Amino acid sequence: MTGKTEKQLQQLIDAYNQGNASSTSTILPITSTPSQHRNSNEHRNVVEREPRRMREDPVAFMMNLGLYYQGTGWRGYKSYIGNKVFYPDFSAKMKTMVLSSKNVQQVINLLAERQSARLQLTQNKSKLSKMSEKERSKMVHKQQMALRKELQAVAKGIADKCISRMDSMRFIRFFAFTVNNILVRLYHQGIHIKESEWIELKRVALLAQEKKQSLILLPCHKSHVDYLVVSYLMFRLGLQIPHIAAGQNLDMPVVGPILQNAGAFFIRREWGDDLLYKTVMEEYLGTLLSEGMNIECFVEGTRSRLGKLLQPKLGIVKIILEALINDRFSDCYIVPISIGYDKIIETSSYANELLGNPKEKESLWGVITNTRLLQLKWGRVDVRVSKPYSLRGWLEDQLKHRGALDLTDSTQKAVLLKSLGYRVLSDINNVSVVMPSALVGTVILTLRGRGVGRSELIRRVDWLVRIISAKGGQVSEFHEMSTGDIVDRTLMIHKELIGEHKGKDILEPTFYGINPFELSYYRNQIIHLFVEEAIVCAALYTVVKKGGGKAMQRMQYSTLLEEVSFLSSLLKLDMIYKPGGIEHNTQRTVQWLVENHVIEVDEEGWVGLADIERQCGRENYDFLCFMIWPFVESYWLACVSLFSLAPPNKNGSPSEVPVWVESKLYEKRSQALGKTLYYQGDLSYLEAVNKETLSNALTRFQEQGIIVKRRYAEPKQWSEISLSNDYIPQRLNGILTPHGHLWELVEHIGKFRREGKNRRDNATVSTRVLRLADILGQDNLEPTPNQKALLKKLNQDNAKL
Structure with a gap:
């Protein structure tokens, strides 16, 4: 680090410490020695002495308010690292740069020409034929000018909604004071950080500031509170507050303008074919990056309802990567962030949603205004920051590692993007x-x-x-x-x-x-630490569950590897594995389990439970199995429910044509089947009924060619699914039989399931479970309104032909 940068960092730290009258928490300079300061690896509560309630200490509370109002020390937010934000006309400048850009203007001209051409097709041809070439040209020009004007207004409307309004320093100080009081009351044991991580982030931020580059903050997404926590820490610790990509659902009266003034910009969930909207958004993000503005977005796309990290959804990151490839900016720094809570505000609503109940209307505004919530004491928040890294440097490493890639090819770019997404998720897990x-x-x-x-x-x-x-x-x-x-x-x-x-x-x-279902949210927060070990133990369980002597409860390593490969592949959309191939990871995992006396491997390659583990009642082995069993149950349920896609005709004979069922309706019916099986004892975990894992299971079955899916755009976006021909189950005298490829898959997944009190593996599946699937299948024969509308349209099109 240059001497200038080091000096700047020391000055910023001094400014942070100055005027910190209501908090002893400090960020140490990286040049300090242990004899001068406490260890920078220590964890600190940054709000340790913040007054929480006015009635508890009115004098301290009012003094704190005065410090924010006067802008004393770090509360003034004057010496933060990063290019300037929160000055008058900041948002007006950004809008002008976006709307006057070459890309936006080209798209407006293109759309105006297209719409003008459509208008000409609808105009009176006899009237047009009487016009001279000059008159027609003049008319078209006039039309296009009017259309451009309309499209300019539309683009301005998009910009007004999307672009953040970081114009007022007074507002952001007041907002920081408000957020401070919400957080210290709700999480009464404070917000804890690791100081060395923020020192490193400040070092990188100073380098980025010198080169007019951005930090791309990528936190995990567990709660609406995430928005507040990250921005509050950036304010408090002297870093440029990020522009936050927020869902359009937060753009509501009162709260929408407040969030926009604090850095939020609202984006639609689906952009569809709206070329103007897409161009304005891409230009806005490109402008932020070229101006060195920090950006925050959630790599999972939405809040995790399960507690574990979700698969990456990289819409914003894709735009950033493409802008880098197109040299819209020189570089930026990726900053993965983990946020941990003692208690999540939304867990009860998450559980209801996952069970298929209507989504409750809840929002960040609901948290801020819910006085009952603010009276509760929900423990603490822990924030950890992974080491930032250059996006350009990462891209260059990928190109070296993968060889020559055509960055103009969308498929090859998608591979890079997916790799980046999983790298970020891995970094978040590593620091969580x-x-x-x-x-x-x-x-x-x-x-x-x-x-x-x-x-x-x-x-x-x-x-x-x-x-x-x-x-x-x-x-x-x-x-x-x-x-x-x-x-x-x-x-x-x-x-x-x-x-x-x-x-x-x-x-x-x-x-x-x-409430085990809701409590499982917290258990799932550590599954990434044990997922490989859990899968190996579940694979071994296929013989352990059979009972008998020690010799009966073991398998050859080669067989274990096959079962681990099957289960790992099956669960790949729900689990995030460590880097490395299946053979290497299994070998490493088995070695760890052997060293910790959970399993043993003899000289002939037999794998079984260790004697020490047997003597302690399998408590450690069972712990690992319990981690993965609920997910195995979900995939087994999803597979069993596929039998309902092959119902008999009304007369009881097998259907000769595939049955297509609307996807969302099918998922609800699968959940109904799962709840019935749970209450009847054929399913061990109610959490196996959660719609998120069931949806992932169906996606995985689609990838494996077990089901097929068709998508439609009208009357709104919807889809339907059906069984592939190879997986249509067999019937005997109109009754489903346990034979065929689908049954073989059910049996294979069932081998890993936890043994239940009232059943033995799939013995009940061939009787009452398949009978229930048939009952469900009768409902699947009935077309939905969307399917009826589609059939009507097809009949009309055929009639025209």
Whole structure:
């Protein structure tokens, strides 16, 4: 780092510390030595001494308000790193640059010409024939001028909606004060960071500022609160507040303008064929990047309803990568960010959505204005920042590694984009912090039995902390708090999810999951740490579940590798694996399980449970299986539900033509089947019914050629699915039989399932489960309104022909 940059960083840190009257939290200079300052790797609560409620300490609260109003120290937001924002006419300047750009003007001219040509086709031909060439040319020119004017107005309307309005420093100081008070009240134990990570981010930000380059902040997306947390930390720690890509659902009265003034720009979920909208948005993002403005977007696209990271959806990142390839800007820095919460505000609504209930209307505005929520104490927030890296440097490395790529080819660009998406997700997972809620929730959901005593709960949480640390994961820092205190605190925060049995006739307090479905959100936050181990254990379970002696509960390594390959491939849309091929990863995973005495491998290549694991009642092996079983159940349910796509005709005979079912309706019916199977004992986990995993399973089956899908744009976007011919099940006397390719797939997935109390593998599938699928299939014979409209249109088109 240059001397100038180092000096700037020291000045910024001094400015941050100056006037920090209500907080002792500091960010250390990278030039300091341990003797001068505390260790920069320490975790700090940046809001440690912020007054939370006016009635608790009115003097401190009013002093804090005065410091924000006067703009004292870091609250003034005057010496932040990055190009200037929050000055009068900032948004007007951005709009002018976008709307007057060559690309936008070319598209406006193109659309005007197209619309003018359509108008000419509809005009009176006899009238046109009487006009001279000059008169027709003049008329067309006049039409195009009028159309250009209309399109200019449309483009301006798009810009007004999309472009953020970062014009007022006074507003952003007031907004920071408001957000500060929301966060310190809602998360009463503070916002915790690792100082060394923010020092590195500031170093990179200074380099970017010198070259007029942007930081691309890519946080995980767990809650609406994510928007507030990232921008608040950027404000508080002296970095340019990012322009945030937000869904159009947040553009509502009152809250929309507030968020736009704080940096949000609203984008549609679907852009379709709207060329003008697409061009304005791409030009806006290109302008932000060329001006060195920081951008924040969520690599998952939407909030994760399951707790784990979702597959990457890279619409904004795709535009950024293409702009870099087209040399719209010199470079930018990718900054993956992990945000961990003791408690998520939206988990109950997530659970309802995943079970297929109508989506509740909830929003960031609802959080801000819900006084009941702000009276609650929901623990803490932990924010971790991965090491930033140059996007151009990453691109050059990819081109070296992959060889010559044609960056004008959309398929090859898609490969690069997907690689970038998974790199970001991996970086987020690598720096993520496991919160106490995830520890306690995981233990409760991965133990056999109806509940767990407090002492056993503490013991297993201690074990989980050790094993996470041994795997290179990070657990939230609680300094001198004992595990018992952490567990008690978590049980109090989640008392609506975790119940307690206590009384004179109970020897010790015993805890159980009141709502395992909602509690699974927290368990899923650590699945990335154990996914490979869980899959290996589930593969071994195919023989362990058969019982018998030790010799009966083992398999050859080659067979284990085959089963691991099948399960890993099946779950690839739900799990994020470590880099490396299946053979290398399995070898590494098996070695780890052997070293930790979960399994053993003898000289002849037989793999089985280790003696130590048998002696302790399989508690560690079962823990790993419990992590993956709910997902296996979802895919088994999705596969069983496919039998409903082959219902008999009204007379009971097999259908001669494929049955097409509208996708969304089919998913709801599959959930209905799953709920029935759960309550009848044929499904072990209600969370297996969640629509997100079922949807991923159907997508995976489509990729494997088991089902086919057709998409339509009218009357609105919808799709329908059907079974591939090779997977249509067999019938005998009109009754489904357990034979054929689809049945073989059901059996293969069923081998990995947790053994239930009232069933043995797929023994019940050939009777009542297939009977239920047939009942569901009768509903699938009935066409939906969209299908009726499509059939009517096809009949009309045929009649014309």
